[in-house]
């Protein structure tokens with residue numbers, strides 16, 4: 001038993017083990033993203049947010065979702081902590097201050113700057129959680145739906161994205177970084193998890209690139225949708 005325990009501790013502390021943790025938590029977080037994006041697509045229904053508000057109210061009151069949120073926090077926490085450890089380790093083993101940098105030749109910009117891109121995504125996430133999750137849950141004076149049953153998150157999003165238009169710009173720009181993060185994350189995950197197949201890997205790579213474009217684009221359209229409502233006078 002102690003042998004298994006020692007092996008496990010050694011594995012999760014090895015570079016490969018940490019890359020595995022990054023890949024697996026990343027894939028788990030992606031499943032959340034798909035659900036989040038699908039739910040948020042209700043914003044486009046043109047029903048003044050009725051369906052979106054009912055959905056948001058369900059999500060914030062359901063006990064099953066509260067349980068899922070614990071895993072979500074753990075997933076994000078582990079993903080970010082492991083990223084920090086790996087970046088620190090990479091800096092230690094990489095010779096400092098190259099006279100000339102051959103990595104320019106052999107690796108892409110994104111693979112060399114994943115720490116930077118990931119930090120921007122993290123800053124986005126913190127601002128995002130404060131803007132919507134925190135305010136939705138705790139801000140006094142949130143608008144309510146006409147029947148007074150629950151909060152009008154749709155109206156709150158609309159006001160935020162229009163009146164604080166710089167937040168909309170920040171969202172759109174962040175989604176570019178997020179796309180880069182996802183694209184590179186997928187690529188490294190395929191390598192780390194050793195998923196190589198002559199026929200299927202290239203298809204999987206194309207699909208993951210498509211995902212890394214469509215999902216951030218879907219999120220970026222949301223603030224733009226509200227801004228366009230403002231400019232078109234809806």
Ligand code: HEM
Nearest residue numbers: 036040056059069125128132133136153171219220222223
């Ligand atoms: C314009 C795009 C987006 C909109 C309009 C949006 C909207 C929202 C809203 C209204 C909430 C709080 C209400 C709720 O808990 O249901 C929320 C929560 C959250 N969002 Fe977003 N979101 C967007 C993009 C993103 C992206 C790109 C990420 C991840 C990188 C993200 C991660 C989260 C997380 C982790 C929560 C907390 C979830 C929870 O505790 O249940 N969101 N979002």
